[in-house]
Amino acid sequence: MSSLSELLLNVGESRTMALSALIKKLRAEGNDVLSFTAGEPDFDTPEFIKKAAIKAIHGNFTRYTANEGSPELLKAIIEKFSKDNDLHFEQKNILVSSGAKHAIYNVLMALCNPGDEVIYQSPYWVSYPEMVKLAGARSVTIETHAEQNFKITPDLLEKAITPKTKVFLFNTPSNPTGAVYSKEEILALAEVLKKKDIFIVSDEIYEKIVFDNEKHFAIGSIEELRDKTITINGVSKAYAMTGWRIGYAAGNENVIRLARNLQSHSTSNACSISQAATVAALTQHSEEIEKMVVSFQKRRDFIVEELNRIDGIHCPLPKGAFYIFFDVGKFYGKTTNHTTIFDSSSFCDYLLKEELVGLVPGIAFGNDNCVRMSYACSYEEIFAGITRIKRAVKKLV
Numbered sequence: 001m002s003s004l005s006e007l008l009l010n011v012g013e014s015r016t017m018a019l020s021a022l023i024k025k026l027r028a029e030g031n032d033v034l035s036f037t038a039g040e041p042d043f044d045t046p047e048f049i050k051k052a053a054i055k056a057i058h059g060n061f062t063r064y065t066a067n068e069g070s071p072e073l074l075k076a077i078i079e080k081f082s083k084d085n086d087l088h089f090e091q092k093n094i095l096v097s098s099g100a101k102h103a104i105y106n107v108l109m110a111l112c113n114p115g116d117e118v119i120y121q122s123p124y125w126v127s128y129p130e131m132v133k134l135a136g137a138r139s140v141t142i143e144t145h146a147e148q149n150f151k152i153t154p155d156l157l158e159k160a161i162t163p164k165t166k167v168f169l170f171n172t173p174s175n176p177t178g179a180v181y182s183k184e185e186i187l188a189l190a191e192v193l194k195k196k197d198i199f200i201v202s203d204e205i206y207e208k209i210v211f212d213n214e215k216h217f218a219i220g221s222i223e224e225l226r227d228k229t230i231t232i233n234g235v236s237k238a239y240a241m242t243g244w245r246i247g248y249a250a251g252n253e254n255v256i257r258l259a260r261n262l263q264s265h266s267t268s269n270a271c272s273i274s275q276a277a278t279v280a281a282l283t284q285h286s287e288e289i290e291k292m293v294v295s296f297q298k299r300r301d302f303i304v305e306e307l308n309r310i311d312g313i314h315c316p317l318p319k320g321a322f323y324i325f326f327d328v329g330k331f332y333g334k335t336t337n338h339t340t341i342f343d344s345s346s347f348c349d350y351l352l353k354e355e356l357v358g359l360v361p362g363i364a365f366g367n368d369n370c371v372r373m374s375y376a377c378s379y380e381e382i383f384a385g386i387t388r389i390k391r392a393v394k395k396l397v
C-alpha cells in the first residue's frame with residue numbers, strides 16, 4: 001500500500017472525544033460510569049430554538065444556503081456582535097461554519113504559512129495544537145499556573161513573540177481552566193499586540209458562561225486591534241446546541257474571504273436547518289440561558305468547596321465555562337496494591353477503573369499535574385462523583 005498523508009499521520013485523535021467514546025462503551029457494557037468529561041451543557045436546547053428548526057423544515061428551508069451563511073443569519077450575527085461586543089461588521093466580514101471548531105480551523109488555514117508561529121497559552125483547548133499543525137504552522141505555548149489564575153501577562157506575551165509569529169490565539173473564558181480575563185487585563189495585553197504585526201484569533205465560545213458578575217470583553221473591540229482580530233463564536237455552549245454544529249468567524253475581510261473559499265471547497269454551507277435555529281437563538285431573548293448560567297455557578301461553588309476539602313487536592317475558583325481544572329500532583333508516586341499514580345493519565349485511569357469516574361487527564365490540555373472535571377451534569381451525579389473521588393484517593397498511600 002502506498003504511504004498515507006504525513007501531515008495527518010502526525011495529527012492525533014481528539015483525546016476528549018476518544019475518552020467520551022470509551023465511557024460510552026463501558027456504559028453500554030452495563031457499568032455505572034459517572035462521566036465528568038463532557039464539553040457540552042447537560043441542558044436541552046430551548047424549546048423556541050427547536051420550534052424555529054421545525055418551522056424551517058416545514059417551510060422547506062432544506063436546500064443549500066449561501067456558502068458563508070444565509071442572509072438572515074449573517075444579519076443576526078452582525079446585530080449580536082454590535083449589541084454584545086461593540087464589534088461592527090458587514091456581511092463580507094462573516095463566515096458561518098459547522099461549529100466554532102470548524103470556524104477556527106478555516107481561519108487558521110487562511111492565516112498560516114509553513115514556518116509561521118501561533119502563540120497560545122497552556123493549558124489550552126485540545127484542538128489548538130492539532131489545528132496549528134494542520135495549518136502547517138508551529139505552536140508556541142506560554143505556560144500558566146493556578147497561582148496566577150491560569151492567565152498570561154503582557155510581559156510573557158511579549159517574550160513569546162518572534163519575527164515568525166503570525167497569530168496570537170486567545171481564549172476567554174477558557175477551556176480547560178475556566179479563567180476569564182478582565183477588560184483591564186485584555187487592555188494590557190493589547191498594548192503589546194498593538195505594536196506587533198500579528199493577527200489575533202479570539203475564541204469566545206464561552207462568552208455567555210461567566211460568573212461572579214465578571215463581564216466578557218471582546219479583544220477585537222479595541223480600536224487598534226479591530227482590523228487584525230478574527231472573533232470566533234457559536235451557539236454550542238451558550239444555547240445548549242452542541243449537536244447543531246453552528247459557529248462563526250468575523251473580522252478582516254481578506255482573511256474571511258480565504259476562509260470562505262476553503263469552506264466552499266470542503267464542507268460548503270453549514271446545515272440550513274441549524275442556521276434557521278441559530279437565527280432564533282441569537283435574536284429572541286430567553287431567560288433559559290441566564291438560568292443555565294445560574295445553575296452552572298451553583299454547581300461550581302459546590303464542587304470547588306467539596307474538592308478543596310479532599311486532602312491533596314488543590315482547586316482554584318474558575319470564573320467561567322463549566323470546568324474545574326485542579327491539581328492532583330500530590331498523589332504522584334502513591335500506590336494501592338495494584339496501581340501506581342505517576343501522571344494525570346494514570347490518575348484518571350485509576351479513577352475510571354477503581355470507581356468508574358471519568359475525568360480528563362490534564363496532559364490533553366498541556367498540563368500533566370492537573371485533571372479536568374466538567375460540571376455539565378446533575379447535582380446527584382456531582383455528589384456521587386465527589387464521594388467516589390474521595391474514596392479512591394483515600395486508598396492511595
Ligand SMILES: Cc1ncc(COP(=O)(O)O)c(C=O)c1O
Nearest residue numbers: 039099100101125175234236247
Ligand atoms: C475553547 C473551545 N473552542 C471551541 C470549541 C468548539 O465548539 P463547537 O465546535 O461545538 O462550536 C470548544 C468546544 O469544546 C471549546 O472548548
